[in-house]
Amino acid sequence: MSISRRAFLGSSIGAVAITGAAPLQAGQRHRRIPLPDPMRLWDLATPALVADVDHLEANLRTMRDAYAGGATSLRPHAKTHKCPVIARQQLDLGAVGIAVAKISEAEVMVEAGIEPLLITSPIATRGKLARLLGLARQAPTLQIVTDRLQNVRDLSDGASAVGITLGVVVDLNAGDDRTGIALGDQAVTLARAVAGADGLELVGVQAYAGRLQHVVGWEARRQQYTETMSEVMETVGAIRRAGLDVHVVTGGGTGTYDIDREIDGMTDSQAGSYIFMDDNYRDIGGRGGPVFDDFEPSLYVLATAISQPVDGRITVDAGYKAFATDKEPPRLRDIEGVTYRFGGDEHGILELSSPSEPIAVGDKVRLTIPHCDPTVNLYDHLHAARGEQVSEVWPIAGRGRSQ
Numbered sequence: 001m002s003i004s005r006r007a008f009l010g011s012s013i014g015a016v017a018i019t020g021a022a023p024l025q026a027g028q029r030h031r032r033i034p035l036p037d038p039m040r041l042w043d044l045a046t047p048a049l050v051a052d053v054d055h056l057e058a059n060l061r062t063m064r065d066a067y068a069g070g071a072t073s074l075r076p077h078a079k080t081h082k083c084p085v086i087a088r089q090q091l092d093l094g095a096v097g098i099a100v101a102k103i104s105e106a107e108v109m110v111e112a113g114i115e116p117l118l119i120t121s122p123i124a125t126r127g128k129l130a131r132l133l134g135l136a137r138q139a140p141t142l143q144i145v146t147d148r149l150q151n152v153r154d155l156s157d158g159a160s161a162v163g164i165t166l167g168v169v170v171d172l173n174a175g176d177d178r179t180g181i182a183l184g185d186q187a188v189t190l191a192r193a194v195a196g197a198d199g200l201e202l203v204g205v206q207a208y209a210g211r212l213q214h215v216v217g218w219e220a221r222r223q224q225y226t227e228t229m230s231e232v233m234e235t236v237g238a239i240r241r242a243g244l245d246v247h248v249v250t251g252g253g254t255g256t257y258d259i260d261r262e263i264d265g266m267t268d269s270q271a272g273s274y275i276f277m278d279d280n281y282r283d284i285g286g287r288g289g290p291v292f293d294d295f296e297p298s299l300y301v302l303a304t305a306i307s308q309p310v311d312g313r314i315t316v317d318a319g320y321k322a323f324a325t326d327k328e329p330p331r332l333r334d335i336e337g338v339t340y341r342f343g344g345d346e347h348g349i350l351e352l353s354s355p356s357e358p359i360a361v362g363d364k365v366r367l368t369i370p371h372c373d374p375t376v377n378l379y380d381h382l383h384a385a386r387g388e389q390v391s392e393v394w395p396i397a398g399r400g401r402s403q
């Protein structure tokens with residue numbers, strides 16, 4: 001038995017009281033919550049989502065340094081962390097703004113005083129328009145993307161009716177075929193419509209090539225991405241030749257963070273996952289080799305071994321409700337010779353083929369995160385750990401905000 005991984009009974013009862021917390025109270029959602037007494041990591045109630053703060057801060061600094069002094073800035077995407085405490089740190093380290101996926105994420109960030117914000121998905125209903133306009137009145141720097149002429153008319157009517165000027169970014173289809181107007185003439189027409197619409201200001205364009213973020217191998221990724229972005233830049237040129245100002249060319253993500261910097265005309269990167277660095281990203285390879293290790297894995301789930309019905313396996317209390325993944329299952333962070341497989345909604349099964357350390361019922365294990373964004377969305381709190389000590393909880397205030 002590894003005593004360091006085992007909770008002491010007395011303190012673990014305390015831990016349940018503190019960290020198995022009830023839903024967050026209003027006013028608590030946006031700031032760090034200090035624990036009355038710092039806790040040992042191994043005493044947390046599980047499954048618990050834990051941020052290794054030393055690694056997270058290293059990632060913040062690496063990204064800041066990568067973009068320092070260049071023509072391209074950072075507009076980190078908060079869809080990854082949904083956490084105002086982290087967004088604040090990103091802004092403090094020089095980010096030009098924060099990207100959010102949906103109106104509801106923007107609402108949470110505005111409540112927390114996080115600005116300026118860009119909403120990176122278009123809206124299509126009256127209800128969302130009403131929420132957008134309400135929010136834009138509170139946060140005049142709020143911007144949103146558009147990819148349809150009818151949407152431009154709706155945004156314009158709404159903004160004029162409430163007497164605001166709304167910043168609008170034309171969303172270009174950079175090949176994902178997910179959102180965005182076609183490159184070329186259609187994009188120019190849309191940009192012209194935004195620029196000429198009452199109540200709207202043309203800010204620039206968004207070109208997010210999500211399908212290229214996880215291309216395996218840095219050279220292949222760079223080549224495909226550079227080709228796509230040069231097509232995007234042709235359209236940007238055409239919009240400018242039509243006499244329109246394009247102040248912002250935004251897009252990109254963690255997989256292309258060091259390629260976006262090289263793209264002439266790109267004003268900012270929307271990298272999000274770098275803050276946590278999940279397994280899916282580590283596996284794509286970096287400039288230096290088969291592991292993309294420019295950023296540290298700073299997020300993990302702490303789980304407890306709760307049962308051992310058969311030899312050679314042990315069951316932990318973290319299953320589909322503890323991890324969201326579209327590819328591989330989680331991995332053991334500290335112990336080799338053990339593989340995790342999902343054992344249902346609440347359980348995971350560790351196959352103990354040749355464990356480098358024994359695992360007994362009652363022990364805690366740290367599991368890696370296959371895909372960070374949807375996993376974070378399963379938790380109310382991030383336990384901020386330095387080494388093996390937890391002294392703060394960071395609310396994931398945007399958790400469940402996918403509207």
Ligand SMILES: Cc1ncc(COP(=O)(O)O)c(C=O)c1O
Binds near residue numbers: 099120208210253254
């Ligand atoms: C529009 C947009 N921008 C940026 C990102 C951030 O990308 P990543 O998490 O890969 O850094 C995403 C992620 O899905 C996105 O949808």
